[in-house]
Amino acid sequence: MPSLTLAEARARADLLTVSAMEVDLDLDQGAEHFGSVTRIHLSAATDGETFLDIDPVTLHAIRLDGRDLDTGMLADKRYPLDLVAGEHVIEVEATMAYSHDGEGLHRATDPADGNDYVYGHTFLDAAPSVFACVDQPDLKAPYRVTVTAPSDWVVIGNGAAEGGEGAVWRLRETKPLATYFVTVCAGPYAQVRDEHDGISLGLYGRASLRAELEAHAPEMLEVTKASFDYFHSIFGVRYPFDDYDQVFAPEFNAGAMENPGCVVLRDSYLFRGAVSRSERLTRANTISHEMAHMWFGDLVTLRWWDDLWLNESFAEYMAHRCLVAATDFTDAWVDSTMARKSWGYAAERSPSTHPVAGSSAPDARSALANFDGISYAKGAAVIRQLIEYLGDEAFLAGIRDFLTRHSFGNASLADFLAAMERAAGTDLDSWSTAWLETAGVxxxxxxxxxxxxxxxxxxxxxxxxxxxxxxxxxxxxxxxxxxxxxxxxxxxxxxxxxxxxxxxxxxxxxxxWATSxxxxxxxxxxxxxxxxxxxxxxxxxxxxxxxxxxxxxxxDPRLLVDLGERALPGERNDSILASAGMHLTGKVIRNYLPEDEQAAARSRMADLGERILAEASAADPGGSRELHAARLVARTTTDVEGRLRPWAKGEDLPPSLVGDDDFRWIVLGQLARQGALRAEEIEQARRADRTMTGNLGALTATAAIPTADAKAAAWADLTTNRERSNYELVAIAAGFWGPEDRDLVRPYIERYFTDIPAMAGHLGDSALGRVASMAYPSRFATPETLELSRACLARDDLDMAVRRAVVDAQAELEQVVASRARYGA
Incomplete structure (x- = not known):
C-alpha cells in the first residue's frame, strides 16, 4: 500500500470537504472477520479525480450517489473516484479482517476465561482496515457509529452509547474527528462508572480483571477528576467531547491512545500483584497525558504529521505539570528526568535524531520514524524553556488563544507560534529556529x-x-x-x-534540555x-x-556499578531507585562491562538487592523499596536452591509478594536462564496461571532455556509463526538472548539481519518496530556485529520500521564498542 504523500493530502483537502461519516460495524461474524458499511457525505469544490482509502478482505459494493461502481477498480487499498462539483454520498460495503498486531481492529482472546475482546487503533494509516474513509488528519468530520455485537458484549466508542435493541449499539454522533481518532472497543468488559463536574466517567477492563479494575478504580478516578479540574482551570475551554471512558484493552501496542471520549490504555496498568509508587505514578501520568490530548490533538488537530509534536510535547508537559499541581505525585518531574528525559537523550544521540518540529514528513509512514523520545521528552523540556522565556501568564494566554481560534479544526506550528507571539508581544522566529527546528543537545x-x-x-x-x-x-x-x-x-x-x-x-x-x-x-x-x-x-x-x-x-561503567552499591541502599525516591537499578542491570552490566566482569557485577547487584530487601522488610514491609529490591534480586541472583526455587514455590517471600503471579514469572524466567527449569515445568506454571500475563511469562521463560533445541524452537516461533500476537512476539524476543553460554545464541546474530526484516510482510509498523528493537543482538557488542548491522542498513529493500529500529540499536552498540575499547582493560 503506498503511503499517503503530503502532496496527495493537500490535493484532496483542496478538492474535498467531508461533512459526515456513518459507520456500521458487524462484530458478530466470528473471530476472523467483521462487516463494515460506511456512508461518506462529502462535497467536491470542483470537478476532479481523487480516491478513497479502504483495506478490505472483500469489497462487496461501492456506490456513488446510489450508482453502483466497479469493485474491481480497488488497487493498493485505494479506490479511484471521478467527481463532479457538488454534494455526494459514497457507500461502501466490505468484509474486514481483525488484526493481531495492534493496528486497525485488534481482536484478542483472554486465556483466563476464553472471552474475546476488540479494540480499534486507527492511528496513522490503519483506519482504512476498519472503515472506508478519506484518511488524513485535516479532513475531520462528525461520526455516527452503529455496532452489532454478541449479546453479552459491551460496546464503547467516541460517542456515548444510546438505546438500541438486542445486540445493536448506537453511539451518539461525535464532534468533528480526524480518522485516526475513531475507535470502537467491544467485549464482555467489566466496568466502573462515576461522574464529575457533569461529565460521565467510565473505566473498563477484561472480565477476568474485574477485581483489579475495582481495586484500582478509586485512585484512577481521583487522578481523572483532578486532571479535569486542573485543565479546566488553565485552558479556558471545558472538556469538548462526550462521556469520558477509559478502556484498559489487552495487547494494546502503545501506552495509551487519546481517542476523544474513549481513551484506550494497555491493561497492564490494572496491576495484578504488588505495585510500586513509581508504577502508580506512571499510570497517573498516562491518564493525565491522554486527557491533555483532548485539547491538544483532539480539539485542535495537526494539519499534517510533521507537527505531531504539537500533540505529544504538550501532553507530556501538561501531564507532569498537572500531577505536581493537582495530585499527590508531586515528584513527577523527578520521574520525568529518570524515565522520560533519558529516553529522549538517547534518541538525540542516535543518527535518527531530528528536530522537535518542522521535520519533513513527505508521506504518512515516514512521520512514524520521528515518533520517539524527542517528540515527547525533549518537546516537554522545550515547552518549559518557552515558559521561562515568555512567562507563564503569557504562555497560558497563548494557549487559550490557540485553542479557541482553532477549535474542532486543524493547526500547524506556525499557528501555535502566532498565538504565543500575540500573547507575549514578542517575535519567536529565532527561538523557534534554535529550539524547535534544529536537532541536537x-x-x-x-x-x-x-x-x-x-x-x-x-x-x-x-x-x-x-x-x-x-x-x-x-x-x-x-x-x-x-x-x-x-x-x-x-x-x-x-x-x-x-x-x-x-x-x-x-x-x-x-x-x-542539555547534557550535564x-x-x-x-x-x-x-x-x-x-x-x-x-x-x-x-x-x-x-x-x-x-x-x-x-x-x-x-x-568508566565500573563507576556506575560502584555508585549503585553506595547510593541505592539509601535511595528513598521510588523513581530513582527503580530506574537506576534497571539501567545498571539491563544496560551497564549486560552491555558495557567487559564480558569477564559481568557475572561478578551481577552478583554484586544481587547482594545489593538482598541488603535493601532486608532493610525495607524491617522498616517498611509491603512498601515500594521492598518490591524493587525483591525484583532486583530475582533478576540477578544465581542462588537457585537458596533463593529462586523457594520463591518460585511461594516460600520465604515478603508477605506482600505471596501469591503475586507477576513476580513469580520474574523468578521463573531467571530459573530458566540458569538452566534450572524445564519446558514441562514452565508449561505447568502456565496452566496454573491461565491469563494473558501468564502466557507471556511462559513464552519469555521458554525462550530463555539455555539449550540448542530451545533456542531453535524459540527463534522459529518468533520469526515464522504468523499466529502470534504483537505482545507474544515481544515476549519471545525478551527471553531469547540471555544465556551465560553465548555460543548457544551466537549463530542467531547473523540470522537476525535476514529473518527479522522478512517479518515486514505480515506485521504492522508499530509491532514490527518493537520486535526488531527487542530482538536486536545488542548483547554482542563486537565489531563483527557492527559489520553485520551496517550491511543490513545498506540494503535498499529494508522496511522503514526495521530500519529505524536497527539505526537506533546500532548507534547504542557503537557506543558500547567504543566504551569497551576505552575502559575494557
Whole structure:
C-alpha cells in the first residue's frame, strides 16, 4: 500500500470537504472477520479525480450517489473516484479482517476465561482496515457509529452509547474527528462508572480483571477528576467531547491512545500483584497525558504529521505539570528526568535524531520514524524553556488563544507560534529556529578555575539555544549555593557559587534540555556525595547525566556499578531507585562491562538487592523499596536452591509478594536462564496461571532455556509463526538472548539481519518496530556485529520500521564498542 504523500493530502483537502461519516460495524461474524458499511457525505469544490482509502478482505459494493461502481477498480487499498462539483454520498460495503498486531481492529482472546475482546487503533494509516474513509488528519468530520455485537458484549466508542435493541449499539454522533481518532472497543468488559463536574466517567477492563479494575478504580478516578479540574482551570475551554471512558484493552501496542471520549490504555496498568509508587505514578501520568490530548490533538488537530509534536510535547508537559499541581505525585518531574528525559537523550544521540518540529514528513509512514523520545521528552523540556522565556501568564494566554481560534479544526506550528507571539508581544522566529527546528543537545559544564558555565554545541546540529537554568553546589549532601541564569552565549560567568564545594552540578533543577557534564573533581566526589545528597531532583540529574557520559565514553561503567552499591541502599525516591537499578542491570552490566566482569557485577547487584530487601522488610514491609529490591534480586541472583526455587514455590517471600503471579514469572524466567527449569515445568506454571500475563511469562521463560533445541524452537516461533500476537512476539524476543553460554545464541546474530526484516510482510509498523528493537543482538557488542548491522542498513529493500529500529540499536552498540575499547582493560 503506498503511503499517503503530503502532496496527495493537500490535493484532496483542496478538492474535498467531508461533512459526515456513518459507520456500521458487524462484530458478530466470528473471530476472523467483521462487516463494515460506511456512508461518506462529502462535497467536491470542483470537478476532479481523487480516491478513497479502504483495506478490505472483500469489497462487496461501492456506490456513488446510489450508482453502483466497479469493485474491481480497488488497487493498493485505494479506490479511484471521478467527481463532479457538488454534494455526494459514497457507500461502501466490505468484509474486514481483525488484526493481531495492534493496528486497525485488534481482536484478542483472554486465556483466563476464553472471552474475546476488540479494540480499534486507527492511528496513522490503519483506519482504512476498519472503515472506508478519506484518511488524513485535516479532513475531520462528525461520526455516527452503529455496532452489532454478541449479546453479552459491551460496546464503547467516541460517542456515548444510546438505546438500541438486542445486540445493536448506537453511539451518539461525535464532534468533528480526524480518522485516526475513531475507535470502537467491544467485549464482555467489566466496568466502573462515576461522574464529575457533569461529565460521565467510565473505566473498563477484561472480565477476568474485574477485581483489579475495582481495586484500582478509586485512585484512577481521583487522578481523572483532578486532571479535569486542573485543565479546566488553565485552558479556558471545558472538556469538548462526550462521556469520558477509559478502556484498559489487552495487547494494546502503545501506552495509551487519546481517542476523544474513549481513551484506550494497555491493561497492564490494572496491576495484578504488588505495585510500586513509581508504577502508580506512571499510570497517573498516562491518564493525565491522554486527557491533555483532548485539547491538544483532539480539539485542535495537526494539519499534517510533521507537527505531531504539537500533540505529544504538550501532553507530556501538561501531564507532569498537572500531577505536581493537582495530585499527590508531586515528584513527577523527578520521574520525568529518570524515565522520560533519558529516553529522549538517547534518541538525540542516535543518527535518527531530528528536530522537535518542522521535520519533513513527505508521506504518512515516514512521520512514524520521528515518533520517539524527542517528540515527547525533549518537546516537554522545550515547552518549559518557552515558559521561562515568555512567562507563564503569557504562555497560558497563548494557549487559550490557540485553542479557541482553532477549535474542532486543524493547526500547524506556525499557528501555535502566532498565538504565543500575540500573547507575549514578542517575535519567536529565532527561538523557534534554535529550539524547535534544529536537532541536537548542548553539553553544559562548569570550569571551576575561571568560574564559567560553558555551552558546547553539537557540530552536526549547530544552533544558538538560550538556556534558562540553574547551577548548584553541594558538600556533605547539602546544598551550599545555587544561582539561576540565562546562558545565551557559549560561556557565562558564575556569580555567588561555591566552587570549592566537592560537587558542582549544572542544570541542577533540570529546567533545560542539555547534557550535564560533571568535572573531574565532581566525578571523584560522587561516591561520597551522592549517597548523602538531600536534593532528589539533583540526584536524578546526576544519574541521567552519568548515562549520557557513559554513552559518550566519558566515564568508566565500573563507576556506575560502584555508585549503585553506595547510593541505592539509601535511595528513598521510588523513581530513582527503580530506574537506576534497571539501567545498571539491563544496560551497564549486560552491555558495557567487559564480558569477564559481568557475572561478578551481577552478583554484586544481587547482594545489593538482598541488603535493601532486608532493610525495607524491617522498616517498611509491603512498601515500594521492598518490591524493587525483591525484583532486583530475582533478576540477578544465581542462588537457585537458596533463593529462586523457594520463591518460585511461594516460600520465604515478603508477605506482600505471596501469591503475586507477576513476580513469580520474574523468578521463573531467571530459573530458566540458569538452566534450572524445564519446558514441562514452565508449561505447568502456565496452566496454573491461565491469563494473558501468564502466557507471556511462559513464552519469555521458554525462550530463555539455555539449550540448542530451545533456542531453535524459540527463534522459529518468533520469526515464522504468523499466529502470534504483537505482545507474544515481544515476549519471545525478551527471553531469547540471555544465556551465560553465548555460543548457544551466537549463530542467531547473523540470522537476525535476514529473518527479522522478512517479518515486514505480515506485521504492522508499530509491532514490527518493537520486535526488531527487542530482538536486536545488542548483547554482542563486537565489531563483527557492527559489520553485520551496517550491511543490513545498506540494503535498499529494508522496511522503514526495521530500519529505524536497527539505526537506533546500532548507534547504542557503537557506543558500547567504543566504551569497551576505552575502559575494557
Amino acid at each position: 548542548d553539553a553544559l559544564s562548569v570550569e571551576r578555575e575561571s568560574a564559567t558555565l560553558t555551552r558546547a554545541v553539537p557540530e552536526d546540529h549547530p544552533a544558538d539555544r538560550p538556556h534558562q537554568l540553574d547551577v548548584a553546589t553541594y558538600s556533605g549532601g547539602r546544598e551550599t549555593s545555587r544561582t539561576a541564569l540565562t546562558l545565551s552565549e557559549d560561556t557565562a560567568t558564575l556569580h555567588g557559587i561555591d566552587l570549592d564545594a566537592p560537587l558542582v552540578l549544572p542544570n541542577a533543577g533540570d529546567l533545560t 557534564l560533571l568535572d573531574e573533581r565532581s566525578l571523584g566526589a560522587l561516591l561520597t556525595e551522592l549517597p548523602s545528597l538531600e536534593d532528589e531532583q539533583a540526584r536524578a540529574v546526576i544519574w541521567v547525566g552519568l548515562r549520557d557520559q557513559l554513552a559518550l565514553g566519558l566515564v
